[in-house]
Amino acid sequence: MAMVALKCPEIEVVVVDINEERIKAWNSEKLPIYEPGLLEVVKECRGRNLFFSTDTKKHVGEADVVFVSVNTPTKTHGIGAGRAADLTYWEGAARLIASVSTSSKIVVEKSTVPVKTAEAIGKVLKRNCLNPDVKFEILSNPEFLAEGTAMEDLQHPDRVLIGGSDTPSGQKAIQTLAEVYAHWIPRERILTANLWSAELAKLTANAFLAQRISSINAISALCEATGADVSQVAHAIGTDSRIGGKFLNASVGFGGSCFQKDILNLCYVCESVGLKEVADYWLQVVSMNDYQKQRFVERVIGAMFNTVSGKKIAVYGFAFKKDTGDTRETPAIDVCKGLIRDGAKCCIYDPEVKAEQIFRDLSAPKFEWDRPNYSRSQSHILENVQVQSDPVAAADGAHAICVLTEWDEFKKYDFAALYEKMVKPAFIFDGRNILDHAKLREIGFITYALGKPLDPFLVKGY
Ligand SMILES: NC(=O)c1ccc[n+]([C@@H]2O[C@H](COP(=O)([O-])OP(=O)(O)OC[C@H]3O[C@@H](n4cnc5c(N)ncnc54)[C@H](O)[C@@H]3O)[C@@H](O)[C@H]2O)c1
């Protein structure tokens, strides 16, 4: 919405949220999320044609176009728990729109939703609006930005997708929204589709992207077993223009609020229409991701003589990727919990994630719909977690460093100095393959690089 305000000075944009704290932060110097370049844009537009308010009734009532971007998390209980999207917030927003509307509106689905949500929302809007002259046109306009690069993604998107109904009023609404984006996006990049295609395209895009990561992560395990190098394999296949080179970085696992949620949602939709085999196919992407996190934990414990009990392990990076403070579904949660379950003491450093957030994430029970064995109390977890604001202090007296986020600053650290402060043998487990492994070995570290030929120290029988 900040980008719309920036590019369309004649449009008044009001962001409303029921969360007062967040709106207060949006109106301050310290925004509620860290996203490079966002503060500058907000500062330029705020008070001009961009406003933040908790007065949902007033501003929704006055709007011609309402973008609904509320959260659509995975259901945690009831029918479809662990798979289906929880549409409570969406329905709440739709009821509010219906109750305050005195003029016709375009309602834009910006949240990621299951296919056919527009149909359900249409019914809620129609049945709850008291004024029979008010008409609602629903559009699906899924968002494809990635966190950490959001401003660049919004400024130069590969495409914008707008789905609407085939009726004349549906087509008119599509054109209205297309004109907003046409302020800065070339027309040929503004794609139109029917509602169901647009809704399904969003889930499919995330499923395909996540599938690439799970595929290369599966190959990373095979590389370690055979002496191949996953970076070389990824480069070799990525130069085939049919495959392409992006999203082939092997990692400790994908995280973020979207990939897992949206694949589970896709699987639920498949199951609901009787396509069990299709659901099983996509579910494997999530299972492979869980396997990769577990494999990393086992690698750490196995390398350190099968025991991490009482050992301090420095964890570098807690965010789910670099350049964000977001920790939703970050692989660091599962990895830290896995190490602590085996007795390790994790000392975590992340340049953007606050200590309260880390403690909250590690104390919350994971939604364990598929892993009943993990349902132990979380209290022992927190006793074994320390959060450090200094990476050197985090490594002081540690047996190992685990790199779990690809923050650029990690590459610049003085690892020789860190080595001096650590217990020997000192280990480094690079879950993002961002460090100079040859140099680390020269310093004396036992170095594990994901999907790369194993350090002789880690090979059985050495
Ligand atoms: N985060 C991303 O990078 C990203 C990218 C593409 C799509 N999406 C999708 O966008 C949606 C939102 O994601 P998010 O990460 O911003 O979630 P979020 O939980 O950070 O934010 C959602 C906000 O909606 C507010 N809200 C809930 N009900 C409301 C109501 N009735 N009226 C007004 N405000 C209400 C909440 O208070 C919250 O601040 C999800 O469907 C997500 O899948 C997110």
Ligand SMILES: O=c1ccn([C@@H]2O[C@H](COP(=O)(O)OP(=O)(O)O[C@H]3O[C@H](CO)[C@@H](O)[C@H](O)[C@H]3O)[C@@H](O)[C@H]2O)c(=O)[nH]1
């Ligand atoms: O080669 C890669 C690329 C990414 N990742 C990991 O995958 C996760 C997701 O990364 P990314 O997709 O860059 O960030 P998100 O903000 O989750 O963005 C995804 O999810 C958004 C929400 O739906 C979509 O809008 C975006 O298009 C889609 O990329 C992160 O943990 C990354 O570290 C890898 O492990 N290897």
